Amino acid sequence: MEIVLSKILSEIRHQEDKLSSQMMQTADEAYQMTLFLKEMLCTIKTNVLQDGFKDEHREIDFFKNIKPQILGKLIYYNKVFRIETTCPVSNGKIHQSYYENQLKALKSEYKESICNEDFYRYYRADRTDRDHIYFRLGQINYHDGLKSGVFEIDLSFSTYFDNKIAHIIANELLYTYMLTKINPEKNPDTILMNGDTHKDISWTNSQNALIELIYALYASKSIAYGKIGIRKLALIFQILFRTPLNDIHHSFHRMKTRAGSRTAFLDQLKISLEEYMDKDL
Structure with missing residues (x-):
């Protein structure tokens, strides 16, 4: 059984674009995406339980x-x-207060259930030395004092830690969503032109490549004379290309110490542009 991440993400983006083009209310769009993703996960689960993994x-x-x-x-x-x-309500102080309280609850959940755990640091550090324990079925060690949620998952289709990563991803997406609800005037959706013109735009390189480009534009003050903060700039690119960026600050610091060129994507851009220029000679 071969399950390809790029294909999965493409299918999800296609469904998001399809629903977005129908100009639904946010709640309706979220509900339809919930049904779509639930069905996708159920189908994949059936395949996994039936075929297993090759290695x-x-x-x-x-x-x-x-x-x-x-x-x-x-x-x-x-x-x-x-x-x-x-x-x-749909607007006013109560509306604002509602989303601010939701954001506080999200931050509280993040502090209590995510960021203080050893696994979170393992995941953020891009370590792989314990992958064979964290991401293989039947490897749960109850001596680690895991939270009770471990007893509520289907151990034939979960290693427990895959759920933890899923909650990290969801938390980051919700954080971005909350910020745009609390500060609609700063919502990058309003900065961009009509969203319908961007339906077919997607980022097809790696996340690190996009983060490298964002930081280059930020450092060179090429956008709004550098008056837009790095977080807001990243948010604009996430919405433009409809792709989440996980912890851009951490990724940037890893770039600063990586072996070889620290600006691999920008170097490749230069090479690609020069090759394209040479075609017209």
Whole structure:
């Protein structure tokens, strides 16, 4: 069984674009995406239980990279649906206060359930030395004092830690969503032109490549004379290309110390442009 992450992400983006083009209310769009992602996950689960994995590498890749992307967005859209359908009013101070309280609750959950755990630091450090423990079925060590949620998951389709990554992804998406609700005047959607013109635009290189480009534009003050902060600039690119960027600050600091060229993507851009120029000579 071969499950390819790029294909999964492409299918999700296609469904997001399809629903977005129908100009639905946020709650309706979130509900439809929840149904879509739930069905996708159920189909993949059936295939996994039936066919298993060819080798350890594919099993680790699935539970570390593929399933969390689907489950993370499923958690995100379900949460957005719940938030939108319980919002008391559509504008005003109560509306503002509602989303501010939601953001506080999200930050509290992040501090209590995510950032203080050893696994979170392992994941953020891009370590792989314990992948064979964290992302293979049947490797849960109850002596680690895991939270009770471990008893609520289907251990035939979860290593427990894939769920943790999914919640990290969902948390980051929800954080961005909350900020745009609290500060609609700073919402990058209003900075961009009509969204319909961007339906077919997607980033097809790596996340690190996009982060490298964003920091280059920020450092060179090429956009708004450098008056736009790095977080807001990253948010604009995330919405423009409809792709989440995980912890850009951490990724940037890893770039500063990586072997070889620290600006690999920018170097390749220069080479590609020069080759393109030479075609006209």
